[in-house]
Amino acid sequence: xxxxxxxxxxxxxxxxxxxxxxxxxxxxxxxxxxxxxxxxxxxxxxxxxxxxxxxxxxxxxxxxxxxxxxxxxxxxxxxxxxxxxxxxxxxxxxxxxxxxxxxxxxxxxxxxxxxxxxxxxxxxxxxxxxxxxxxxxxxxxxxxxxxxxxxxxxxxxxxxxxxxxxxxxxxxxxxxxxxxxxxxxxxxxxxxxxxxxxxxxxxxxxxxxxxxxxxxxxxxxxxxxxxxxxxxxxxxxxxxxxxxxxxxxxxxxxxxxxxxxxxxxxxxxxxxxxxxxxxxxxxxxxxxxxxxxxxxxxxxxxxxxxxxxxxxxxx
Ligand SMILES: NC(=O)c1ccc[n+]([C@@H]2O[C@H](COP(=O)([O-])OP(=O)(O)OC[C@H]3O[C@@H](n4cnc5c(N)ncnc54)[C@H](O)[C@@H]3O)[C@@H](O)[C@H]2O)c1
Numbered sequence: 045x046x047x048x049x050x051x052x053x054x055x056x057x058x059x060x061x062x063x064x065x066x067x068x069x070x071x072x073x074x075x076x077x078x079x080x081x082x083x084x085x086x087x088x089x090x091x092x093x094x095x096x097x098x099x100x101x102x103x104x105x106x107x108x109x110x111x112x113x114x115x116x117x118x119x120x121x122x123x124x125x126x127x128x129x130x131x132x133x134x135x136x137x138x139x140x141x142x143x144x145x146x147x148x149x150x151x152x153x154x155x156x157x158x159x160x161x162x163x164x165x166x167x168x169x170x171x172x173x174x175x176x177x178x179x180x181x182x183x184x185x186x187x188x189x190x191x192x193x194x195x196x197x198x199x200x201x202x203x204x205x206x207x208x209x210x211x212x213x214x215x216x217x218x219x220x221x222x223x224x225x226x227x228x229x230x231x232x233x234x235x236x237x238x239x240x241x242x243x244x245x246x247x248x249x250x251x252x253x254x255x256x257x258x259x260x261x262x263x264x265x266x267x268x269x270x271x272x273x274x275x276x277x278x279x280x281x282x283x284x285x286x287x288x289x290x291x292x293x294x295x296x297x298x299x300x301x302x303x304x305x306x307x308x309x310x311x312x313x314x315x316x317x318x319x320x321x322x323x324x325x326x327x328x329x330x331x332x333x334x335x336x337x338x339x340x341x342x343x344x345x346x347x348x349x350x351x352x353x354x355x356x357x358x359x
Contacts, residue, residue: 045265046070048108049332050096050141050241051115052089053080055216055223056156059254060112060261066246072105075115079222084215096137098142107148110265113155119222120160121126134184139326142195142203148280150201154264157185157205158316159250167282168320171207171274178312179254181351183265189274196272204264206257209278209319212339213254220355222328225285226251229292230343231354233300240359248316250278253334264327295340296334
């Protein structure tokens with residue numbers, strides 16, 4: 045199968061690109077390297093450098109069967125630095141990719157929405173809950189969902205939006221301070237730094253291995269989907285940030301205490317995150333396979349073999 049992955053040099057994209065390439069698919073990546081790095085990609089993957097908002101860049105790719113659209117301003121703080129640039133990236137980029145998908149008659153488009161659209165809805169989070177995004181990142185992803193719904197209906201194009209929970213895994217070093225807490229805590233604690241926790245550490249996250257995400261992509265590619273669908277992807281386990289530090293300490297056989305500070309995020313901070321997986325398990329047959337302990341052990345082992353220097357930390 046010919047698979048085009050936008051943002052494929054980034055964290056999630058490179059894990060997907062490498063897996064699909066190893067499985068024998070023909071994988072092309074488009075990335076402008078605004079954050080991702082070509083070193084994340086294994087040999088055999090065609091990498092086109094450029095911006096997805098530029099149709100002439102998209103047209104350089106051999107017409108794909110499947111498009112996995114991940115190129116985006118991928119974190120809420122990026123919208124504080126450059127609001128119009130980040131909104132343009134996520135909304136105009138999304139429209140360009142969908143127009144391209146229709147032009148080349150792609151069979152299906154999968155793209156990254158986010159669990160951030162749920163804001164502080166009660167957990168477990170369900171796709172049927174009313175969502176009112178409370179930050180511009182979530183606004184941009186909710187816009188992508190709504191644009192996709194109309195696009196799918198107008199053009200008969202199967203489009204799948206994934207609301208990822210908190211994803212961690214290999215190849216996050218380029219994200220630095222934008223990376224998931226799991227990775228940032230591991231990097232800091234490797235240097236003996238105390239992980240900094242906002243508030244009392246009882247806030248929970250559904251920490252999800254990127255390998256489980258890639259398995260969700262695989263299932264969606266082969267599934268019989270005709271219109272627009274939204275699926276949560278997570279583990280359905282809520283782990284407190286306090287417990288996360290304990291797990292990393294246990295896996296590293298150390299006892300670095302956390303530092304607790306007043307939460308500096310003025311409003312909209314997400315207190316609890318936990319996916320309800322009924323829809324994705326029923327329709328796609330998805331089941332998470334990587335426990336947080338196993339995922340953390342993988343990262344610690346990989347970093348012993350190849351200690352790539354992260355692009356900074358948020359603490
Ligand atoms: N990591 C998570 O926990 C998480 C959770 C929910 C949703 N997402 C979404 O998943 C997707 C991938 O996120 P990630 O964590 O891999 O982040 P990432 O920043 O590592 O990946 C995004 C990639 O897109 C590239 N890019 C950005 N704008 C581009 C453009 N206009 N044209 C071409 N390339 C461009 C960047 O260089 C980067 O390589 C994003 O859409 C993000 O919003 C991520």
